Amino acid sequence: MSKTRKSQENTILDIAAALKLSPATISRALNNNPNVRPATRKKVADMAGQLGYRRNNMALGLRNNKTHTIGLIVPRISMFFHAEAITTMQNELYERGYNLIISQSNDSPEMERRLVDTMYSSRVDALIVSCTLNTEDFSHFEVFTKNGIPLIFYDRVPPAFDGALIIRGDDFQGGNLAGAHLAETGCRRIAYISGPLSTNLYRDRSQGFFKALEVAGIPVIENMVFYQALTYDNTREAMKKMFAQDVKPDGVFTANDTAAIAVHEFARENGIAVPQQLKIVGYSNDPRCAIIRPSITSVEQFPGKMGSRVISELMHILGDSTGTALKNPITIPVQLIRRMST
Amino acid sequence: MSKTRKSQENTILDIAAALKLSPATISRALNNNPNVRPATRKKVADMAGQLGYRRNNMALGLRNNKTHTIGLIVPRISMFFHAEAITTMQNELYERGYNLIISQSNDSPEMERRLVDTMYSSRVDALIVSCTLNTEDFSHFEVFTKNGIPLIFYDRVPPAFDGALIIRGDDFQGGNLAGAHLAETGCRRIAYISGPLSTNLYRDRSQGFFKALEVAGIPVIENMVFYQALTYDNTREAMKKMFAQDVKPDGVFTANDTAAIAVHEFARENGIAVPQQLKIVGYSNDPRCAIIRPSITSVEQFPGKMGSRVISELMHILGDSTGTALKNPITIPVQLIRRMST
DNA sequence: GTCAATTATGAAAACGTTTTCATAAATTGG
DNA sequence: CCAATTTATGAAAACGTTTTCATAATTGAC
Structure with a gap:
């Protein structure tokens, strides 16, 4: 019981001691250094196995600076x-x-x-x-x-x-594809629910999206654009606001898929037919997009x-x-x- | 350019040298050891900041064996x-x-x-x-x-x-709840799609499940029980087999949610009404269970x-x-x- | 069998910390 | 202001490796 705390001796020095060799040789043997005799190499390997030796990565890292x-x-x-x-x-x-x-x-x-x-x-x-x-x-x-x-x-x-x-x-491209696709499928009043512009992601998606609208000749509707944390609840809130207005969107692009799902569920609960009355495009191609019905168009990022x-x-x-x-x-x-x- | 590779000197010794103190004192100062003068402590902290010192965890770990x-x-x-x-x-x-x-x-x-x-x-x-x-x-x-x-x-x-x-x-309990629930809701021909019994998880879920059937007086139907890797494809395959038979299940318990979703989609594609003709219980309460329609009953594992x-x-x-x-x-x-x- | 060349091994330092023990400096009490 | 105590600092060893340099052992050539 008065034995020192260390539960098991298993360093290079222990192998060295057991074999009456120097630590240097043990190190070389374990690292397959060419100039150590095959006989010693084998002895070392055996003893290492027997003692349950495992290299200490901290010592290694300290020494090698890697x-x-x-x-x-x-x-x-x-x-x-x-x-x-x-x-x-x-x-x-x-x-x-x-x-x-x-x-x-x-x-x-x-x-x-x-x-x-x-x-x-x-x-x-x-x-x-x-x-x-x-x-x-x-x-x-x-x-x-x-x-x-x-x-x-x-x-x-x-x-x-x-x-x-x-x-x-390529977030610009992603936003652009989404916008162009919604325009192409006939949407004219496209809502955009984005994350905060502090992040490159959302800045670029936004730019791509607006560019697509511009090219398609579709106006941006002021109160159908949101920049906010893209949570489920926030998105529901935004939808509620928009559908309380006279002019309602016929397409929504959300800059992530959680938001797209929120839009989807809002539509279902409020009897808004997807895609007939409202088209939805998400971002990221989360597996949930493929499972939900109707399944959600999204941008795959690979x-x-x-x-x-x-x-x-x-x-x-x-x-x-x-x-x-x-x-x-x-x-x-x-x-x-x-x-x-x- | 002939300067040594090291891009920046930032060890305790460098602080020591800069302050003409010993490394021991620096170490103590940085670790808020009580017996180092406030004045020195401050000098050390300042110099550490100035030199951009960061503790080297490898040296620390090696020394402290932690x-x-x-x-x-x-x-x-x-x-x-x-x-x-x-x-x-x-x-x-x-x-x-x-x-x-x-x-x-x-x-x-x-x-x-x-x-x-x-x-x-x-x-x-x-x-x-x-x-x-x-x-x-x-x-x-x-x-x-x-x-x-x-x-x-x-x-x-x-x-x-x-x-x-x-x-x-508590996998036994989980399997048991699932089985009991299916019995309670009127199922009489309950299929069971499980993972391989090499894992404790599936062994226990199985036992709990069969116990529930036994208690409810529902017989186990030989060819409605599967032990296989719980992938989407395997599960579809199993469903196909079962629904090619004369006697078809009116309930399925799958030991994970991916399988439950596979069952769900199989049902939808084959015009099997869920839950009227077929009831489904999954395991793990994956978020997908809540999103799919009809949503899937599952066992939450917290x-x-x-x-x-x-x-x-x-x-x-x-x-x-x-x-x-x-x-x-x-x-x-x-x-x-x-x-x-x- | 000797010398040179090669090959295998060892000794010691280094990596950056912390800590024990010793000692120097500061503080206190009278 | 001196001795006794307390507090602050330093020197050195240790953690487990690898590597340089030196040296011992082996091999080969003649």
Whole structure:
């Protein structure tokens, strides 16, 4: 009982002691260094197995100044888009021998700031970020660029960031497709329910959307445009307001799918026929869009493709240390998925 | 340009040098050790800010043999249940000053094994796991118990594991509620589409379900029971088989919600009225159940509550090192959410 | 069998912290 | 103002690796 706390001896020094070799040799043997005799290599491997040796990554990281760990910060892990993107990134990183530390900011800039600090303290080899909806000051990310650690933004990105790579969906195009599609299917009074313009996402979708209306010669109706947090309740509220007016919309574009579903349910509950009286287009192609009846037209963002691109660019950066990218920002195309709601 | 690679000097030694103090004092000052003069404390804090100092967690972990990091392994991050549980766990851990490393096994036992090793190499302070569907050999988790590092299984758990804490939903009760509910609403030929019995989840749900039938005096119909991977396609296949027979089911219990949705869509496409001709009960209360029409009755597992419990138990274990728990396994109650499908 | 060349091993330092023990500085009591 | 006490600081070791440089062991050529 008076034995020291340590439950089991399993370091390189223990192997060394057991084999009467130096730690240096053990290290070399375990790392398949060519100039260690096959005989010793085998002895070491055996003893390592016997003692249940596992490399201590902290010691390794400290010594080598490299952790083989990538940090990731997203607003919410549960959003379909991110869940999908994360899965791809993690798998591709794992294949390449990297680990991924995932954190969520819960859309709080304060939390995001703390997480960035923590990530730096853990000395991740790179940081991947999709920002908070409300992040307007991006200075907390500078620790990374200042210290020469790769920083990649994706999806929700700053307008510009010196030394960082930016990868984003083609939101202008997405908004444009949505607007054009609604116009094409005959809508003339198109409502637009958007998120706050503080984020690049919604700014770009809006611009694309309005451009489409302009091209189609459809006027923007002042009180049919909303910029607000895209929650279910907010959207219901907006719908209520619009349908209390004399002139009612015959089409709605919502800048995410939760809002589209809110519109959908509002319509059903109020006996508004979709798509006959009201057409709906959402954004993100959440699986719920395909399940609800009538199913909802939405803009697919290819989260897996984006995640994959993030990793391939990152690997490129980590390989060549030849500074920043070839092309920046990078834009991933989107696609309109037509369904029964239009 | 011939300057050494290191982009910026920012260790405790640099602060020490700048202030002509010893690293020991700097360390104390930064950690609010009571016996360092307020004046020096302030000088140190200022200089730390000026140099952009950030603590190196690897050095810290190596020295203190404590990483303040908890490992988590789940089959898939994108499953609603896990996304929800993870979010709760991460938030509660973060409040308590811990970080969370999340990894997904993609339901591959091989991958799971590798992840466990990696987690150990990173010397996490504890490991939380929801196993693969196919994990039958649990020996790879023994590194943790053998080395006295807390190990907690939740949701998909081994039948028993010496030295680990097990927290699970009340799957027997869930299956039982589902069966009883279908019986109560008048079903007499109840089909059961389950996952493979290799997992505790499905074993327990099955037992609860069959018990309910037995109590209600409803016979189990041989060819209306399926044990298979609970995918959309498999379920459609099963439905097709059953409805090709003379005697057709008037109720279905599926052991997850994806399967319930498959049943639902099969019914719609084949003109089977839900709930009049066929009643459906799913499992997990995925948000899709509430959105689809008619909405689907399902068993709520309270993922947030389970995540929360995992963390509170973990904190207890990390606090007192008084070995394993008071009560083990721990069971979290479930609840049947009635909707239009029954 | 000797010398040179090669190959295998070891000693020691370094990575950035914290902490124990010792000691220097400041404070207090008389 | 001196001794005794308290408080603030410093020196050095330790955590577990890897790597450089040196040296010991082996091999090969003649």
